Amino acid sequence: MDQKSLAMFVHLSQTLHFGKTALAFHMSPSTLSRAIQRIEDEVNSELLLRDNRTVMLTEAGRKFQHYAQQQAEQWQIFKQSLDETQQALTGKLSIYCSVTAAYSHLPPLLERFRQQHPLVEIMLTTGDASDALEQVQNKSVDFAIAANPENLPRSVYFQYLATIPLAVIAPTMNCIVQQQLSEKILPWAEIPIILPEHGPARKRFDLWYRKKQQGKPNIYATVSGHEALVSMVALGCGVGIVPQVVVENSPVKDRVQYLADVGEITPFDLGICCLNQSKSQPLIKAFFNAIA
Amino acid sequence: MDQKSLAMFVHLSQTLHFGKTALAFHMSPSTLSRAIQRIEDEVNSELLLRDNRTVMLTEAGRKFQHYAQQQAEQWQIFKQSLDETQQALTGKLSIYCSVTAAYSHLPPLLERFRQQHPLVEIMLTTGDASDALEQVQNKSVDFAIAANPENLPRSVYFQYLATIPLAVIAPTMNCIVQQQLSEKILPWAEIPIILPEHGPARKRFDLWYRKKQQGKPNIYATVSGHEALVSMVALGCGVGIVPQVVVENSPVKDRVQYLADVGEITPFDLGICCLNQSKSQPLIKAFFNAIA
DNA sequence: TCTGAGTGTTGCAAAAAACGCAACGTGTCG
DNA sequence: CGACACGTTGCGTTTTTTGCAACACTCAGA
Numbered sequence: 001m002d003q004k005s006l007a008m009f010v011h012l013s014q015t016l017h018f019g020k021t022a023l024a025f026h027m028s029p030s031t032l033s034r035a036i037q038r039i040e041d042e043v044n045s046e047l048l049l050r051d052n053r054t055v056m057l058t059e060a061g062r063k064f065q066h067y068a069q070q071q072a073e074q075w076q077i078f079k080q081s082l083d084e085t086q087q088a089l090t091g092k093l094s095i096y097c098s099v100t101a102a103y104s105h106l107p108p109l110l111e112r113f114r115q116q117h118p119l120v121e122i123m124l125t126t127g128d129a130s131d132a133l134e135q136v137q138n139k140s141v142d143f144a145i146a147a148n149p150e151n152l153p154r155s156v157y158f159q160y161l162a163t164i165p166l167a168v169i170a171p172t173m174n175c176i177v178q179q180q181l182s183e184k185i186l187p188w189a190e191i192p193i194i195l196p197e198h199g200p201a202r203k204r205f206d207l208w209y210r211k212k213q214q215g216k217p218n219i220y221a222t223v224s225g226h227e228a229l230v231s232m233v234a235l236g237c238g239v240g241i242v243p244q245v246v247v248e249n250s251p252v253k254d255r256v257q258y259l260a261d262v263g264e265i266t267p268f269d270l271g272i273c274c275l276n277q278s279k280s281q282p283l284i285k286a287f288f289n290a291i292a
Numbered sequence: 293m294d295q296k297s298l299a300m301f302v303h304l305s306q307t308l309h310f311g312k313t314a315l316a317f318h319m320s321p322s323t324l325s326r327a328i329q330r331i332e333d334e335v336n337s338e339l340l341l342r343d344n345r346t347v348m349l350t351e352a353g354r355k356f357q358h359y360a361q362q363q364a365e366q367w368q369i370f371k372q373s374l375d376e377t378q379q380a381l382t383g384k385l386s387i388y389c390s391v392t393a394a395y396s397h398l399p400p401l402l403e404r405f406r407q408q409h410p411l412v413e414i415m416l417t418t419g420d421a422s423d424a425l426e427q428v429q430n431k432s433v434d435f436a437i438a439a440n441p442e443n444l445p446r447s448v449y450f451q452y453l454a455t456i457p458l459a460v461i462a463p464t465m466n467c468i469v470q471q472q473l474s475e476k477i478l479p480w481a482e483i484p485i486i487l488p489e490h491g492p493a494r495k496r497f498d499l500w501y502r503k504k505q506q507g508k509p510n511i512y513a514t515v516s517g518h519e520a521l522v523s524m525v526a527l528g529c530g531v532g533i534v535p536q537v538v539v540e541n542s543p544v545k546d547r548v549q550y551l552a553d554v555g556e557i558t559p560f561d562l563g564i565c566c567l568n569q570s571k572s573q574p575l576i577k578a579f580f581n582a583i584a
Numbered sequence: 585t586c587t588g589a590g591t592g593t594t595g596c597a598a599a600a601a602a603c604g605c606a607a608c609g610t611g612t613c614g
Numbered sequence: 615c616g617a618c619a620c621g622t623t624g625c626g627t628t629t630t631t632t633g634c635a636a637c638a639c640t641c642a643g644a
Contacts, residue, residue, distance in 0.1 A: 067370040
């Protein structure tokens with residue numbers, strides 16, 4: 001019964017829903033189910049009553065919930081007390097990510113790390129998110145914030161950060177694209193489209209467009225870097241597919257609009273990556289430890 | 293990082309000796325070593341400094357020790373609070389053990405269990421400890437207190453209770469045996485010997501006697517049940533080999549003496565046994581839970 | 585009554601973790 | 615220097631955990 005199991009139980013005792021909690025912890029419901037069974041077996045009491053439709057805490061469950069929360073709290077206190085003791089690490093840590101990630105997801109991570117290890121020099125490089133994994137594999141950087149590709153190379157470790165929904169965006173200004181979009185049945189084969197050169201967003205597009213069965217897309221341009229893509233859309237060059245978060249952090253945000261009713265585009269998982277082989281290095285370990 | 297690992301660390305932080313702690317937890321030093329490494333990895337700090345000769349706590353180690361002890365305490369409190377909630381179990385639980393075990397090792401186990409489940413009827417059968425495992429496999433009883441044979445059947449579960457040292461005993465009264473024992477070089481081939489019919493003590497004797505290379509032993513009698521063996525020795529029939537604890541609980545204790553300098557006899561492990569398949573039964577689980 | 589969506593659980597095979605043994609490196613003491 | 619004591623590491627084996635797919639069950643709406 002480790003920290004993680006306890007956290008899972010606490011979460012579950014609040015949602016009272018195996019599916020949701022399993023999702024929150026990025027595991028299958030069966031795994032969660034078994035983990036709870038293990039706990040119940042260990043304390044030799046039923047903690048949750050499940051009747052195929054609802055889940056509810058038993059009396060013992062409430063007590064365990066209290067115990068688990070208390071546990072987690074003390075664990076936090078202990079870790080914090082360690083931070084005080086821990087002699088400061090020094091050195092350089094290089095990180096690669098997109099401009100957007102540097103705005104949206106990196107700051108909270110770095111903040112906690114720098115608080116614990118103020119002497120470590122952070123070297124941040126920004127660029128096309130699609131190149132992130134390559135940068136890690138090259139050993140050009142220690143870490144990268146990257147999307148999880150379907151086939152993650154064996155050599156890299158991936159720790160989930162967030163789920164990134166994609167969106168189809170169009171210019172708000174009056175232009176040819178605008179007119180095409182105002183038609184009843186969208187002429188997908190004609191609308192100029194701007195795409196990422198490669199990377200998960202590109203793959204998502206290919207999949208999504210094929211579903212429409214509209215023949216070949218009219219690809220106006222491919223660009224490297226989602227941020228540039230938003231600019232091009234804003235300029236009226238065409239419609240594009242990008243992560244929502246990129247749009248929201250874009251200075252031209254109000255010159256593009258989301259296209260609704262374009263069908264589901266499966267979001268991708270954003271995470272922090274490093275080489276498996278370097279996971280044992282002190283700075284790397286300290287970083288993961290700080291963001292955990 | 294489970295309860296057991298924490299307990300191991302606490303023990304180790306007191307002994308400061310991997311070998312001893314490993315022994316105390318019935319595992320190999322390597323397992324303990326790795327468990328500690330896992331913990332250190334998880335907290336990302338060295339907790340113990342080992343320099344091939346000595347082990348000492350670091351500052352972080354002291355903090356973790358405090359945390360671990362606190363953890364264990366809260367776990368106890370939680371379990372106890374559960375006991376209050378737990379609706380009383382009822383039924384029968386049958387246990388088999390030797391008369392000596394019923395005196396020496398059973399009472400503390402039963403006490404805790406009966407406190408939690410006063411409605412469960414305990415059915416205790418005493419007999420030769422060597423038959424204990426058989427009784428369990430027969431399903432004649434739910435539990436038995438038994439010695440761990442070298443080749444424990446797959447079907448039975450064994451939980452360690454104590455290490456039982458064996459001793460060679462002789463009568464204190466004046467008799468032939470006395471005279472033989474007073475000789476300078478003990479005439480082992482002539483001294484009458486009383487032995488358990490079978491079981492671990494018998495095996496230990498065979499091994500021990502063979503080491504002496506004195507030819508065939510003069511076996512005066514074989515008896516079933518260690519308690520009876522002590523009686524026969526007390527009566528002056530010969531010397532015998534039995535668990536020390538049997539002697540100490542014997543009413544004829546002062547009519548026998550331990551023979552010193554007879555060489556090492558490897559002690560055996562005493563434990564509580566049940567069928568693996570019955571470990572999931574509520575009463576059985578409750579019992580193990582109570583004695584854990 | 586039937587169907588379909590939404591739940592949690594279980595059989596199974598694959599993957600991961602833990603274990604013990606044996607060998608090793610490194611100190612200490614006679 | 616040689617024997618010993620102690621913790622660690624390489625390696626093959628065993629145990630545990632995992633996710634997928636199939637299942638069992640309930641409820642809502644046709």
